[in-house]
Amino acid sequence: MLSQQELSDRLEIQDLVFHYADLVDSRQLERLRSDVFTGDAHIDYSAMGGSVGNVDETLAFLKASLTEELFPASQHLNANVQVSVGGDSGTGRVMCFNPMVMAMPDGNRQTILMGLWYVDEYRRTPAGWRISRREEVKSWVFNAPDFMDL
Template identity: 75%
Template sequence: MLSQQEISDRFEIQDLVFRYAELIDSKQIQDLRDQVFCEDAHIDYSAVGGSVGNVDETIAFLEGALTSELFPASQHLNANIQVSVDGDTAQGRVMCFNPMEMAMPDGGSTVYFLGLWYVDEYRRTPAGWRIASRREEKSWVFNAPDFMQL
């Protein structure tokens, strides 16, 4: 049976995962620093052609890659959140269904879809639960433009 503390921790981590998605999709990238990631977090987006690095490197990558001009709209839909809490740390695996609208060179746009998993480590901080490590695992890609290396 789960303790009340573990139930609370799981809900707080779930909210953290959803907050990450909200900030990414609303392009409030700088807010990831204070609201989502630990100061010493390590983030690995290489499974879908992204950066690997610390918070500063990740934020710089995301601000360059997720511009409104290139990606007018996206949704990071999270499900199957599996969390294992151990005191002030936790591990998680989160499914993400990610449709992305991408501007095309001809002036039009296309929508492609990514299926991926986030493999996370979380840490309780004075500000609440934060992501200490996030690694993406690619599951599938549908309708990505030919020039993309996914």
């Protein structure tokens, strides 16, 4: 049986995961620094063609790649949030279904569908739970243009 503290921790971490998705899709990227990641977080988006690095490097990558001109719309839908907590740290595996509308060079738009997992490590901080490590694990990609190399 789970303790009240563990139940509370799991719900807070689940909210953190959902908050991450909302911030990315609403392009409030700078808030990832204060609301989502620890200062020393390591983020690995390489499985889907992205960056690997610290928070500054990750924010630079996201700001450059998730522009409204390139991706007019996106959704990060998280499900199957599996969390394990022990004291002030935890781990998780989170399913993400990520449809993105991409502006194509010919002026048309194409919707890309991606399925991936986030493999996370969490840490309790004075400001609440934060992601200290996030790694994307590719599951599948549908309808990506050839030049994307996914």
